[in-house]
Amino acid sequence: RYNFTYSVVDDAGRETHSTRAFTTVSTANEADAAIYPLDGMKVGVAQPLQITFSEPVLNRTAVEKAIKITSTSGQVGDFHWFNNNTVRYRPDAFWAANSTITMDMKLFGVELGNGQVGNFNKTVTVHIGDKKVAVADAKAHTFSVSINDKPAGHWPATMGDTRFPSARGFLVFMEKHRVEHMDASTIGLKPGDPAYYGQLDVNYATRLTPSGEFIHQATESAMPYIGKTNLSHGCIGLGPDGAKWVFDNMTTGDVVQVVNTEGEYANFDDGFGDWNIPWAQYAN
Numbered sequence: 430r431y432n433f434t435y436s437v438v439d440d441a442g443r444e445t446h447s448t449r450a451f452t453t454v455s456t457a458n459e460a461d462a463a464i465y466p467l468d469g470m471k472v473g474v475a476q477p478l479q480i481t482f483s484e485p486v487l488n489r490t491a492v493e494k495a496i497k498i499t500s501t502s503g504q505v506g507d508f509h510w511f512n513n514n515t516v517r518y519r520p521d522a523f524w525a526a527n528s529t530i531t532m533d534m535k536l537f538g539v540e541l542g543n544g545q546v547g548n549f550n551k552t553v554t555v556h557i558g559d560k561k562v563a564v565a566d567a568k569a570h571t572f573s574v575s576i577n578d579k580p581a582g583h584w585p586a587t588m589g590d591t592r593f594p595s596a597r598g599f600l601v602f603m604e605k606h607r608v609e610h611m612d613a614s615t616i617g618l619k620p621g622d623p624a625y626y627g628q629l630d631v632n633y634a635t636r637l638t639p640s641g642e643f644i645h646q647a648t649e650s651a652m653p654y655i656g657k658t659n660l661s662h663g664c665i666g667l668g669p670d671g672a673k674w675v676f677d678n679m680t681t682g683d684v685v686q687v688v689n690t691e692g693e694y695a696n697f698d699d700g701f702g703d704w705n706i707p708w709a710q711y712a713n
Contacts, residue, residue, distance in 0.1 A: 459548035460484040460541050464532070466682070471556040474523040475601045476682030477703045478532060478555070485513035487542025492516070495539045495547070502528040507712035511697050521708045523684070526560040526577055561683040563675070565644075565665050567595060568689035570656045572644075572667055574679070581678075584671030585656025587647055589663040594692035596663065599704035600637040602683040605676055609634035609643060616641060616662060626662075633672035635679065637665075638700040644685070646672035663692070 434448045461483045466472050502525035510516045536547030563574045572586040589595035612628045634645040647666030695702045
């Protein structure tokens with residue numbers, strides 16, 4: 430609580446004194462947020478902008494008005510709230526290659542609702558790289574990549590089998606690991622199950638979903654089946670050359686479109702499935 434006293438003198442020389450008081454919110458009522466991509470980060474054309482608030486946002490309109498997003502390409506997007514804490518922003522089509530996006534957030538003092546108030550202003554600049562788009566075809570058993578709409582690579586692939594079909598639609602690249610340790614128990618498999626593979630390490634792993642779908646070098650036992658049949662647990666398996674090329678040349682925010690699979694679309698909280706939501710529904 431603050432008290433302040435002030436004096437006012439009018440044109441006739443009359444002086445008036447008064448005292449007023451105000452209070453600020455406690456730290457328990459201050460809301461922060463995590464922003465992704467990070468400031469200065471370079472990402473692919475499919476990367477949505479994400480803000481995750483530390484407290485639920487009930488006054489969504491006020492928050493959206495306090496966030497100005499511009500692109501050097503002139504693209505205009507819209508917000509989509511996945512829950513009261515998480516909002517993302519994307520345009521109708523992929524971001525323009527080699528453009529720059531600026532997020533100007535003036536959330537200090539903005540009432541989020543339920544007594545919560547934003548406690549920061551921040552400007553974030555995101556750089557978009559070349560347009561890198563892959564298409565994984567579960568029926569043709571192929572994986573093809575284009576860069577700025579020109580063919581850049583084509584390899585045989587193996588994808589999820591009938592029990593574990595690969596997720597369909599657009600999946601956005603998240604992170605890369607030169608070697609990724611995989612454990613069958615994390616997807617509910619136990620010893621004795623025909624699909625149980627125990628624990629193993631795979632090379633050149635690029636994550637597509639937090640739940641465990643990757644593009645990676647196929648295991649030795651799967652190599653003879655690449656380009657012929659699907660036998661993975663949902664991942665996209667490539668030969669050494671293809672897996673290494675993807676690992677070396679594709680990055681966070683690039684996209685793979687999975688076609689001709691029986692899998693469902695990945696859940697919104699399992700990576701960035703934003704591009705699988707029709708624009709009319711996304712920009713609602």
